[in-house]
Amino acid sequence: MPGHRLRWQPSRWSLQAKVTAVSIVVVAFLLALGVTVFYLAVRHAVYDGLNDRGATAVERLTDDARRVGPRGRAELAPEAPGFYLLQVVDDRGTVLAASPALAGRPAMTTRRPAGEHTRLTQTLAVPGVSSRVYIVSERVRTPDGWRTVHAGSPMADFEDTRGFFLGALGVAVALMVALAGLAVGRSVRRAMRPVCLMSAELAAITEGEPIRRVTVPESGDEVSELAESINQTLGRLERLVERQRGFVADVSHELRSPLTGLRAQLEVALECPEDEDWPTVARAALGEADRLQSIVTDLLIMAKLGAGLRLERQPVDLGELARAEVGRRRRRVPVEVEAAEGVVVDGTRAHLVRVLTNLLDNAERHAASLVRVSVHAEGDTAVLEVADDGSGIPEEDRDRVFWRFHRLDESRQRDSGGTGLGLPISREVAVAHGGTLEVADSERGARLVLRLPLKNQ
Structure with missing residues (x-):
């Protein structure tokens, strides 16, 4: 009732x-x-x-x-x-x-x-x-x-x-x-x-x-506009699902490689344990574990950025940050820093450090003899450039370097331990801060340019 x-x-x-x-x-x-x-x-x-x-x-x-x-x-x-x-x-x-x-x-x-x-x-x-x-x-x-x-x-x-x-x-x-x-x-x-x-x-x-499209009526009224909006949403959802599936497949592949190597090393060592140099085995296993940890850390950062979590921000002087990061450790090639004073942005310092580290590591891997870092202001935009004198990035690959787990042939030859997530993470951090990260033209080598809004005085 x-x-x-x-x-x-x-x-x-x-x-x-x-x-x-x-x-x-x-x-x-x-x-x-x-x-x-x-x-x-x-x-x-x-x-x-x-x-x-x-x-x-x-x-x-x-x-x-x-x-x-x-x-x-x-x-x-x-x-x-x-x-x-x-x-x-x-x-x-x-x-x-x-x-x-x-x-x-x-x-x-x-x-x-x-x-x-x-x-x-x-x-x-x-x-x-x-x-x-x-x-x-x-x-x-x-x-x-x-x-x-x-x-x-x-x-x-x-x-x-x-x-x-x-x-x-x-x-x-x-x-x-x-x-x-x-x-x-x-x-x-x-x-x-x-x-x-x-x-x-x-x-x-x-x-x-399977994700398909809804029927759009021929009335040409608000209902048909709703159907078109739904189809656009379904299209974006389909692309997101495909991207997610590809991401999962790439993650599975990237995680399988170090795990397989680690398992193979341990299995070989256990077959004849008395003949193995166990400190060497441990160092090799530790290397694979470091690679796994690096992949997982990068994945966690990307997950946080993708979830749109708002992190605490503070004023960060890009020039000071660049000088500190360059002087933190010795690198394979010299790094020159030309940083203007007072180029301050509003951001998350840890994330900006990660971006600069990724850009410096990428430049160091490809540089022949020198890496240059410059920081200056253009209008209401802070600009950070990292350039190397290596072979450069072909124009057709300038967007691909920002794909997840995508590594150019030269990168695989120079460094087989990379995760292929450094530049994608750097671009997502830039976007989360309201800026951009792109590959710019250069007379020699590669030049990556980070642009962020200057902090309002």
């Missing part, structure tokens, strides 16, 4: 039911308002007509009232159409004259206008008349005293017609509301049909079917 009641809560209705219900309420309100205004306008027109004809009847009665003496006369002749109930009454309520329909009857009403030339209109029941009577009254001064003239018109036709009229309007409103609800319901159902189809297609993708 509680579940049955919950189904009738509007919050649990379908969109079609909600839109139809709201449309029915709005249409019913507008129709009821329109019918009410129409009825009041017709009623006002009817009463205006009665008032005009009643005023004409009363004007003609005033002359008769002045001729009627204190004893009155037998009857009054109706002259205005519909107003055949006529009376002349004195201030004591005595009927001095009346039309044939009211002969011998008491006054239709005891109310009278406040003064001369003032009319009073009222609708009331008159004894002997089957319907209510619309009465127009006026006060007249005569030689024999004040007289009040009444002219009345039965409203039998109006009252009979009003019931039929209101019933017909009610039926018309109900039919129009029903037709509006039916039309809105069918229109919403037709409009929601593509949405239901897209929902079913998305549900199929969620349940494990």
